[in-house]
Amino acid sequence: MTSTVPPAVRLADVYKAFIARGSGDTPMLALEDVSFTAQPGEFVSLVGPSGCGKSTCLNLLAGLDEASSGAVEHHGRPVRGVNTQLGYITQDDNLLPWRTLLANVELGLEFKGVPKDEQRRRAQEFITLVGLSGFEQHYPHELSGGMRKRAGIIRTLVYESDVVLMDEPFGPLDAQTRVILQSELLKLWERSKPTVLFVTHDLVEAIALSDRILVFTSGPGTIKKEYRVELPRPRDVFHIHETPGFADLYDALWDDIRSEIERSRERGAGGRQAVAG
Amino acid sequence: MTASAAPRVLADVGRRHRSDLRADRAIVYGGIAAVGIGLLLFWQFGMGFIVNQRYISTPLEVASSLIERVGSGDLPRHIAATMTAAGGGYIIGIVVGLVGAFLLLMTRRGYEVLEPFLLAFYAIPKIALAPLFIMWFGLALTPKLMMAALMVFFIVFMNTVSGVRNVDRGLVDVARVLGAGRLQLIRKVMLPAAAPSIMAAIRVTFARAMVGAILAEFIASQEGLGYMIVRAARQFDIATVFAGVVVIAALVMIVNTAIGLLEARLFPWASRAAEA
Amino acid sequence: MGVQGGRGMTVVNEPIELAGSAGAEGPSAAVLLDEQRRHRSGKRANRRFLLLARLASLAGFLIVWELASGTLVRPFFISSPTAVVGSLLEWVENGDLWYHGQFTLLATFLGYVTGSLAAIALAWPLGLMPRAYRISEPYFLVAYSVPAVAMGPVFILCFGLGLTPKVVLAAYFVFFIVFVNTVTGFQQVPAGMLNVTRVLGASRFALLKMVILPSALPYILAALRVTLPAAMIGAVVGEFIASNRGLGYLTRAAAAEYSTSGVIAGVVVMSAIVLSMTLLLRPLGHALRWQQEVKVNRGTV
Numbered sequence: 109m110t111s112t113v114p115p116a117v118r119l120a121d122v123y124k125a126f127i128a129r130g131s132g133d134t135p136m137l138a139l140e141d142v143s144f145t146a147q148p149g150e151f152v153s154l155v156g157p158s159g160c161g162k163s164t165c166l167n168l169l170a171g172l173d174e175a176s177s178g179a180v181e182h183h184g185r186p187v188r189g190v191n192t193q194l195g196y197i198t199q200d201d202n203l204l205p206w207r208t209l210l211a212n213v214e215l216g217l218e219f220k221g222v223p224k225d226e227q228r229r230r231a232q233e234f235i236t237l238v239g240l241s242g243f244e245q246h247y248p249h250e251l252s253g254g255m256r257k258r259a260g261i262i263r264t265l266v267y268e269s270d271v272v273l274m275d276e277p278f279g280p281l282d283a284q285t286r287v288i289l290q291s292e293l294l295k296l297w298e299r300s301k302p303t304v305l306f307v308t309h310d311l312v313e314a315i316a317l318s319d320r321i322l323v324f325t326s327g328p329g330t331i332k333k334e335y336r337v338e339l340p341r342p343r344d345v346f347h348i349h350e351t352p353g354f355a356d357l358y359d360a361l362w363d364d365i366r367s368e369i370e371r372s373r374e375r376g377a378g379g380r381q382a383v384a385g
Numbered sequence: 386m387t388a389s390a391a392p393r394v395l396a397d398v399g400r401r402h403r404s405d406l407r408a409d410r411a412i413v414y415g416g417i418a419a420v421g422i423g424l425l426l427f428w429q430f431g432m433g434f435i436v437n438q439r440y441i442s443t444p445l446e447v448a449s450s451l452i453e454r455v456g457s458g459d460l461p462r463h464i465a466a467t468m469t470a471a472g473g474g475y476i477i478g479i480v481v482g483l484v485g486a487f488l489l490l491m492t493r494r495g496y497e498v499l500e501p502f503l504l505a506f507y508a509i510p511k512i513a514l515a516p517l518f519i520m521w522f523g524l525a526l527t528p529k530l531m532m533a534a535l536m537v538f539f540i541v542f543m544n545t546v547s548g549v550r551n552v553d554r555g556l557v558d559v560a561r562v563l564g565a566g567r568l569q570l571i572r573k574v575m576l577p578a579a580a581p582s583i584m585a586a587i588r589v590t591f592a593r594a595m596v597g598a599i600l601a602e603f604i605a606s607q608e609g610l611g612y613m614i615v616r617a618a619r620q621f622d623i624a625t626v627f628a629g630v631v632v633i634a635a636l637v638m639i640v641n642t643a644i645g646l647l648e649a650r651l652f653p654w655a656s657r658a659a660e661a
Numbered sequence: 662m663g664v665q666g667g668r669g670m671t672v673v674n675e676p677i678e679l680a681g682s683a684g685a686e687g688p689s690a691a692v693l694l695d696e697q698r699r700h701r702s703g704k705r706a707n708r709r710f711l712l713l714a715r716l717a718s719l720a721g722f723l724i725v726w727e728l729a730s731g732t733l734v735r736p737f738f739i740s741s742p743t744a745v746v747g748s749l750l751e752w753v754e755n756g757d758l759w760y761h762g763q764f765t766l767l768a769t770f771l772g773y774v775t776g777s778l779a780a781i782a783l784a785w786p787l788g789l790m791p792r793a794y795r796i797s798e799p800y801f802l803v804a805y806s807v808p809a810v811a812m813g814p815v816f817i818l819c820f821g822l823g824l825t826p827k828v829v830l831a832a833y834f835v836f837f838i839v840f841v842n843t844v845t846g847f848q849q850v851p852a853g854m855l856n857v858t859r860v861l862g863a864s865r866f867a868l869l870k871m872v873i874l875p876s877a878l879p880y881i882l883a884a885l886r887v888t889l890p891a892a893m894i895g896a897v898v899g900e901f902i903a904s905n906r907g908l909g910y911l912t913r914a915a916a917a918e919y920s921t922s923g924v925i926a927g928v929v930v931m932s933a934i935v936l937s938m939t940l941l942l943r944p945l946g947h948a949l950r951w952q953q954e955v956k957v958n959r960g961t962v
Contacts (some may be wrong), residue, residue, distance in 0.1 A: 111674075125399075127399075133402060141390070172856050198857055200853050202858075204858070206949070215871075219861055219863055247949065247950060328391070420796060420797065424800070440817065498715055502715075505932065508932060512931070513928045517916070518913055521738060596808040599808060600901075603902055604913070609812075626815055633811050634806045636808075637808065
């Protein structure tokens with residue numbers, strides 16, 4: 109470490125063990141000796157088989173969970189308690205069903221004490237940006253899955269925190285909506301360039317979005333390999349397959365993941381199921 | 386980093402978990418015991434300052450009344466009478482409810498036609514029918530049985546009907562395409578799919594059967610726990626009133642537990658106990 | 662425990678859309694119109710059939726009842742529709758219905774309010790403190806296992822023959838249903854929603870106000886919706902056991918005089934009240950624009 113500015117996020121020698129439900133009282137290891145950093149403005153994807161502890165990393169940074177050992181830092185400061193200085197987007201949109209779209213998007217600004225008219229202005233700006241104007245007064249159950257997803261994402265991006273954690277945000281969407289949202293996410297990201305940690309199962313998605321990809325081993329999660337994605341920006345997610353360099357990277361990633369999936373399957377057959385991460 | 390810290394971390398987490406668990410159990414079980422003892426002590430010594438002791442008796446008096454009535458054979462006789470009525474009514478109510486629901490579902494539009502009447506009848510306070518039943522059937526076992534059965538019947542009936550009607554259309558369509566007839570459809574698809582809703586009804590209705598039997602005994606009867614309570618109340622024998630209430634609560638809990646265990650045994654796929 | 666009641670009927674007036682094209686013109690518009698016409702006329706025929714069939718079965722039932730009475734069965738057992746109407750008219754004329762009805766309604770209302778308030782006041786803190794809830798749970802289970810009816814004589818002993826024991830009994834019938842559902846409401850708040858809102862920066866108070874309370878509200882409302890009839894049953898049970906006024910007393914007095922028509926008339930009145938309460942409170946189920954109804958635990962009353 110020669111740089112004087114601390115990285116946006118840093119995990120160092122992190123271990124996380126917990127008592128899985130149904131495992132009796134035996135603790136299981138979810139993360140084993142995980143260390144990585146992400147620099148300001150970097151888009152980093154975390155990929156790996158199910159239950160490899162990717163989501164655990166995000167929960168540690170969000171302060172929703174505590175490391176059993178090791179350092180978890182946000183801008184050089186250890187994370188203690190719920191970390192309200194960053195953005196956290198989950199697979200479920202988790203919009204509040206009793207608030208309209210507009211009120212949901214304003215929620216974070218409201219908590220952060222932004223004046224009311226400023227809240228309204230910024231929320232409106234982001235709503236327009238993702239094409240949801242006209243739906244401000246709709247309740248979440250009146251919106252489609254893709255619209256809710258957009259709302260969930262801008263709810264977090266609207267307060268422009270410099271680190272955003274995304275846990276398989278596009279998981280339950282259909283293939284078309286997914287690609288459209290990926291491209292919208294990239295556009296939003298280009299605006300203020302926050303650091304993004306993005307958990308996904310989808311290798312194409314990881315390549316299309318990221319600067320760097322961390323491949324996790326199956327549980328206990330460790331970082332197996334790190335890939336730099338050198339594809340030029342701005343990227344065209346709709347034609348990412350045709351970009352030179354894509355195929356080689358995809359093959360390399362897939363080889364890594366496949367061996368991990370096989371490994372976890374063998375272990376699963378031997379008795380204990382991998383714990384959910 | 387050379388050596389993995391995993392063994393140390395696992396040991397730490399395990400140790401902390403065990404001590405947390407111990408502390409939690411100590412607090413909860415200790416708390417339960419403390420609350421229970423506190424309530425009993427308050428009833429024995431403190432309640433008299435709030436309400437006239439004559440009206441609320443004391444735990445010791447209740448216990449001695451219980452023992453005395455068990456010894457005299459009085460209590461076992463009343464328990465037998467109430468349980469016969471409640472148990473018999475429970476079974477009758479379940480059988481009639483199931484048969485009635487399926488007869489109605491066999492007809493093509495019977496349910497749709499009768500729906501408003503069924504909902505209206507469902508809303509009738511069944512308890513209000515008790516005087517009628519006693520007029521019809523006298524003071525013996527029959528009115529109690531009928532009352533208990535009626536309390537059970539409607540819940541089983543409505544839950545079966547709504548369970549079957551809520552069966553996934555897709556499931557029914559697939560079975561149709563596979564060539565299932567009407568009876569087969571009911572037996573192989575609808576009944577199993579509605580099982581959880583039917584089981585839920587069967588599970589909760591014993592307490593209702595008890596309510597029916599006891600209410601009938603309150604109004605007119607010569608034996609049973611309800612009769613015992615009302616007679617004791619007229620004689621201002623409060624300890625026996627409470628003894629009756631305690632026995633009823635115990636019976637309901639015992640039977641509910643037994644039904645839960647039986648259900649997990651017989652229908653593991655539809656059971657809540659099996660999921661736990 | 663999740664006994665489902667009658668399902669709410671919803672009438673949906675669905676406009677037909679051609680798959681894949683919203684505002685179609687030309688030939689597809691004709692197809693749309695045609696389909697809509699067929700759909701509508703099918704629906705109308707269905708509604709007419711149901712109405713007729715329902716009226717016919719009601720009329721058939723009443724006629725058979727009337728004719729069977731005195732010919733197949735002694736009127737003492739089943740009375741007859743005309744006799745029941747006669748009893749009702751008599752009650753209306755001599756003022757009995759109103760006189761006794763007001764006591765029952767008053768006890769019902771007071772019991773409903775106090776029972777609900779007590780249940781919410783107790784369930785709120787317990788729903789938020791898991792450990793306190795686990796400590797108190799066995800005692801609530803025991804109390805819940807006592808059929809509310811069995812408490813009737815106890816309350817009458819403690820509170821005499823007046824209004825109070827009926828109110829307490831009505832409240833007791835209401836209490837557990839509201840309590841159980843309120844606790845469930847507080848306990849089922851989705852963990853993901855809590856976590857995300859916390860990271861957004863919600864304080865403990867904001868979390869309670871913006872996430873936990875609104876998410877428990879549908880459960881509380883659903884319980885409040887089904888417990889008004891339960892309150893009335895409680896009041897009537899109290900009147901059955903010991904009272905000299907109220908609809909329960911009126912019915913029991915008729916039974917004591919072996920007036921079958923009077924007893925049936927009493928049942929009809931109480932059912933009519935319960936039904937109108939149910940219909941009256943139905944809007945509570947749709948009071949929240951943002952949410953469908955939730956399943957309610959009706960307890961064992």
